[in-house]
Amino acid sequence: MRTTDEKTGTYSFVAEPFRVDVNGRVTLGALGNHLLNCAGFHAGDRGFGIATMNEENYTWVLSRLAVELDEYPLQYEDFSIRTWVENVYRLFTDRNFAILNKEGKPIGYARSVWAIIDLNTRRPIDLLALHDGNIAGYICEEPCPIEKPSRIRVEATEPVADHTARYSDIDINGHVNSIRYIEHILDLFPMELYQEKRVRRFEMAYVAESYYGEKLMFFRDDAGDNEYHVEVRKETGEVVCRSKVLFV
Amino acid sequence: MRTTDEKTGTYSFVAEPFRVDVNGRVTLGALGNHLLNCAGFHAGDRGFGIATMNEENYTWVLSRLAVELDEYPLQYEDFSIRTWVENVYRLFTDRNFAILNKEGKPIGYARSVWAIIDLNTRRPIDLLALHDGNIAGYICEEPCPIEKPSRIRVEATEPVADHTARYSDIDINGHVNSIRYIEHILDLFPMELYQEKRVRRFEMAYVAESYYGEKLMFFRDDAGDNEYHVEVRKETGEVVCRSKVLFV
Numbered sequence: 340m341r342t343t344d345e346k347t348g349t350y351s352f353v354a355e356p357f358r359v360d361v362n363g364r365v366t367l368g369a370l371g372n373h374l375l376n377c378a379g380f381h382a383g384d385r386g387f388g389i390a391t392m393n394e395e396n397y398t399w400v401l402s403r404l405a406v407e408l409d410e411y412p413l414q415y416e417d418f419s420i421r422t423w424v425e426n427v428y429r430l431f432t433d434r435n436f437a438i439l440n441k442e443g444k445p446i447g448y449a450r451s452v453w454a455i456i457d458l459n460t461r462r463p464i465d466l467l468a469l470h471d472g473n474i475a476g477y478i479c480e481e482p483c484p485i486e487k488p489s490r491i492r493v494e495a496t497e498p499v500a501d502h503t504a505r506y507s508d509i510d511i512n513g514h515v516n517s518i519r520y521i522e523h524i525l526d527l528f529p530m531e532l533y534q535e536k537r538v539r540r541f542e543m544a545y546v547a548e549s550y551y552g553e554k555l556m557f558f559r560d561d562a563g564d565n566e567y568h569v570e571v572r573k574e575t576g577e578v579v580c581r582s583k584v585l586f587v
Numbered sequence: 588m589r590t591t592d593e594k595t596g597t598y599s600f601v602a603e604p605f606r607v608d609v610n611g612r613v614t615l616g617a618l619g620n621h622l623l624n625c626a627g628f629h630a631g632d633r634g635f636g637i638a639t640m641n642e643e644n645y646t647w648v649l650s651r652l653a654v655e656l657d658e659y660p661l662q663y664e665d666f667s668i669r670t671w672v673e674n675v676y677r678l679f680t681d682r683n684f685a686i687l688n689k690e691g692k693p694i695g696y697a698r699s700v701w702a703i704i705d706l707n708t709r710r711p712i713d714l715l716a717l718h719d720g721n722i723a724g725y726i727c728e729e730p731c732p733i734e735k736p737s738r739i740r741v742e743a744t745e746p747v748a749d750h751t752a753r754y755s756d757i758d759i760n761g762h763v764n765s766i767r768y769i770e771h772i773l774d775l776f777p778m779e780l781y782q783e784k785r786v787r788r789f790e791m792a793y794v795a796e797s798y799y800g801e802k803l804m805f806f807r808d809d810a811g812d813n814e815y816h817v818e819v820r821k822e823t824g825e826v827v828c829r830s831k832v833l834f835v
Contacts, residue, residue, distance in 0.1 A: 356627065356637075356759070357620045357766045361799075363759040372605045379604065389604075390663075414759055415638075505774040506781055511604070511611040511662055518605045526753040530799045533754055551609075551778045 348381035364411035408447030493570035612659035656695030741818035
């Protein structure tokens with residue numbers, strides 16, 4: 340079910356049994372998937388979705404994602420996601436989200452940063468010039484009381500795990516799917532941690548694409564206070580993405 | 588969206604961009620997830636869903652699944668799944684599915700076999716005695732023109748891959764999620780095969796549960812004519828599940 344006003348869009352979901360974790364909470368992978376779908380629905384309904392971009396040989400690229408949750412929807416619970424555009428800059432746009440429980444009360448928020456690239460040059464285009472800057476007409480002052488994605492640095496020099504990208508990791512563009520990185524990063528932590536704590540905040544910075552058959556190496560720093568910083572690198576040393584995971 | 592008559596239930600979906608494969612086709616993992624959700628919706632709406640079973644300290648257990656597709660929904664396409672009960676025996680019930688494209692034309696079918704177990708004894712209960720056998724009142728003569736799940740035998744003695752069950756593999760019951768086995772089995776095949784062919788028929792026989800930290804070993808026979816038989820075993824040799832994958 341979708342409800343939309345001019346600027347925000349709200350989309351309903353249910354916590355599906357094969358997409359909750361051992362605690363019966365929606366997985367961050369499933370939630371991330373819903374967030375990105377909502378971004379697509381919202382943009383598509385307003386004429387700046389991926390289909391329109393593709394006609395001009397452009398595409399949307401997710402650069403950063405930060406999700407912070409006080410509570411997680413539990414198995415079979417209804418929940419919804421509201422999304423809106425917070426800001427449009429020349430090369431990036433900020434899209435925010437509120438995650439609402441079945442009573443419509445916010446239980447979490449998310450922030451994302453996107454660019455549009457030209458598929459020929461692979462370079463970002465000027466969002467303020469695109470379609471007379473009409474994306475900026477959707478800027479909306481909804482509150483999003485979580486911090487912006489931060490700078491992530493990882494010092495570790497020995498990988499804690501590696502993974503060779505397989506069929507199920509790859510999306511229609513031939514890249515490892517943005518959501519799969521989230522799952523692989525969460526799989527670095529032992530089950531005991533998930534049984535005692537939950538992820539309070541999760542951040543991703545997507546840096547470069549990776550492809551089928553590439554070996555991804557996971558480097559992790561323990562930043563103290565239940566915070567971990569993770570960097571995914573290829574065997575060449577090229578950084579693919581960085582993540583910050585805060586448990587409480 | 589749900590539409591139901593007395594005996595069948597039909598549920599609408601869209602092929603989400605992060606749940607399609609390199610060819611833009613809905614993954615069998617995502618489709619399997621939708622099939623099992625539809626089973627849950629259909630049973631729940633008719634008073635024999637998992638919530639009702641749990642009240643009596645029973646639960647539904649999936650024993651077999653066979654899916655056969657002529658076509659796959661492509662990214663962003665709408666599709667729907669219709670489900671109904673074909674038969675109820677003393678210890679098993681057969682539930683079938685039709686997968687319908689956006690015009691409502693069948694593009695595939697699935698068959699599943701389920702038992703209800705007593706959570707204390709872990710033994711199947713008599714379905715014909717449960718609630719005066721009212722499940723049998725929903726038996727329905729819809730056509731399901733695909734073969735029943737078959738017997739699968741695997742001779743291989745050397746594993747082709749192994750996987751240690753991690754956080755993202757585990758469901759609320761502490762078991763490896765039924766859908767994850769499908770993904771891990773499909774990941775045994777090289778990308779080139781998916782680029783040239785597609786899975787025409789996929790079968791799973793669920794034999795035993797596996798748990799966090801257990802090492803799963805994948806044994807595969809090439810049965811010829813693009814058919815492969817896969818058995819997942821624990822290090823102890825215990826069989827977890829068996830699968831048959833037919834590419835065309």
